[in-house]
Amino acid sequence: MADSPINVLFSREYSKLKSAVNVLPLERFTVIACPVFDITAVEKNQQLQADFTQVLSSDYLIFTSQYAVIETIAYLKTLGISSAQLKAIKTCAVGPVVARQLAEHGLTVDLLPELYTAESLADLFPVVTGKRLKIFFPKGDRAARKLEHVLSEKGYNVVAPIIYKTELRSSLDRQSQALFNAKTVDCFAFTSPSSVMALTAILDSANNRKALKNSVICAIGTTTYQACLEAGLTVSIMPNEYTIEGLARAIDSFYLTANCH
Template identity: 75%
Template sequence: MASSPINVLFSREYSKLKSAVNLLPAQRYKVTACPLFDITAVEKTAQLRADFAQMLASDYLIFTSQYAVIETLEYLRLLGINSAQLNALKICVVGPVVARQLTEYGLNTDLMPELYTAESLADLFPPVTDQAQQIFFPKGNRAALKLEQVLIKKGYNVVSPIIYKTELRCGLDSPAKILFENNSVDCFAFTSPSSVQALMAILTNAEQQKALSHTVICAIGTTTYQACLAAGLTVNIMPTEYTVEGLARAIDSFYASTSSG
């Protein structure tokens, strides 16, 4: 009799998991989407318009999430600014997912770190020694402050308007909820620190929290890893490539080594 598939939950909506699903064979894994937050646009205030008025005069444009790319380019469209006008800026991204999102708007990446973290991106910027340098950094309301703090310390003027909001969900979608209720979550893949915070807030039931102690915990990168530790979770899997694809490969390798061992 064939063994049951391994239930793997990812903290993203299913539309963002196609690459992961393709890397985890259906005969061995059952991938379930478990989105834990929603992305919403911010109110387009006079202050936001004033901040964006500084964009084209900046030297660098930084994106650390695909959501920032989408919301920024949509807002620029409303302002009558086309993407081609951004070619005068040096565009910097935290990783390949964000770079791929830029290509959908016909934009290329000028700077991307080998290790896909905000800290590694900050390391690519040399200290300002002569004329003023400005960085435009549109971000989400829950973005960590470390990147801009490091850049400011290096002497850059950083304009960092909030262009989207991450709103944590208060409950699980039905497929994920059923798996938790049945203690059937074999592997949970966290794809952001916000997803860790949201799940731990949702799992108020002691039995559900206990279920995570028997679940293989995955963190997509270092900041998510730290969020897991802060929540009292033991991380079993962290990929060397901080992408959903890298996470899927690491999960497959983990279970392949477990079965062979």
């Protein structure tokens, strides 16, 4: 076992890493936040308002991001629509983190896939054979369009307004940059495809393309894994459960196994 703790950088702000800190023992790991993008609100124009006024006539609500939950509930409130009014609509979440975010607003999830991906969520919806059903799917500007395409092909009317933007950062915070400069990033955990895009762009612009060469690379799920491959990164760790906690458990297990050999 190493004399000093293993530096594990996660591409999220520290407030989102509580579950990772709880899983990874302090005597063996140092969990470090390395946020590489910011979530910002979109302009609340007439088109967005028109889209959101359709929510109460929808048959299903789909959320694939906790940011979508936060921004959607906040915007609906400004339109005079409370979360209590959404309870009659079947609510779907891509995973337990999103489900917990919905629970904070009193909303119970009706559909939750076993594999926490948008594709698995789409599989839960049968082909429409009768009346065309409406799905309200608020999302971020970088969300993949595959989910809405699959649902549209199955016969659903999908309303998918963009409720938040993901803005990639152009530089790292001081602590993270210092670790990269010192080549002491033992493990880097990517938590979204956007984080892969952002970090590789930052490192390229800093002429530091080899900064991740000796780091153990982790991907939180399949889409992030694919983004890593496209960026030329070799992924050593991907959890069975696509959550921060699942990723942390996979990291712990990886290093325990490595230390046994």
